[in-house]
Amino acid sequence: MFGLRKWSTPVLRPAGPFIVGGVAVFYLxxxxxxxxxxxxxxxxxxxNPAVAAGKKDH
Incomplete structure (x- = not known):
């Protein structure tokens, strides 16, 4: 009854667009x-956190 079944539940294919969208939003x-x-x-x-971190290339 439990364990591997004949038809596995798809997870990555339906969630793919949301994963790609999340990565794109994070990058942008x-x-x-x-x-x-x-x-x-x-x-x-x-x-400015870059000034506090000591970046001198401003």
Whole structure:
């Protein structure tokens, strides 16, 4: 009764678009965050985490 069955339940195929969408959103948000941190408006702001980490390439 339990164990391997004749028809296994598909998991990755129906969830594939959601996984790809999640990865794309994660990547795009990370790129936007990096662009905003390195913008001229926040380049020398003391609240900028890149300044606090000691990045000198600003």
């Amino acid at each position: 948000v990370a790129k936007m965050q990096d662009a905003m941190i390195n913008s001229d408006e926040y380049k020398n702001d003391p609240r």
